[in-house]
Amino acid sequence: xxxxxxQDTIVMTDRIIGVFDLDNSTVSKATRxxxxxxxxxxxxxEVSTELPKSFIVCEDAGVEMVYLSQxxxxxxxxxxx
Numbered sequence: 362x363x364x365x366x367x368q369d370t371i372v373m374t375d376r377i378i379g380v381f382d383l384d385n386s387t388v389s390k391a392t393r394x395x396x397x398x399x400x401x402x403x404x405x406x407e408v409s410t411e412l413p414k415s416f417i418v419c420e421d422a423g424v425e426m427v428y429l430s431q432x433x434x435x436x437x438x439x440x441x442x
């Protein structure tokens with residue numbers, strides 16, 4: 362099954378590691394460091410030019426990719442079901 366993250370971005374649901382709320386999860390220093398490292402390594406995909414509300418971590422060929430989406434985690438989880 363596939364999950365539409367916004368705009369023209371679709372990922373396979375079995376590749377999703379986690380869906381996270383950007384506002385709540387970036388309070389943690391570890392999460393901020395994870396996102397900064399992913400950005401430095403060019404593993405972040407911005408799904409939209411709008412302000413992101415969530416980030417989705419997916420495994421693609423052994424590499425963790427981070428997708429920034431303008432959709433809330435609740436909306437993405439409803440779509441996944």
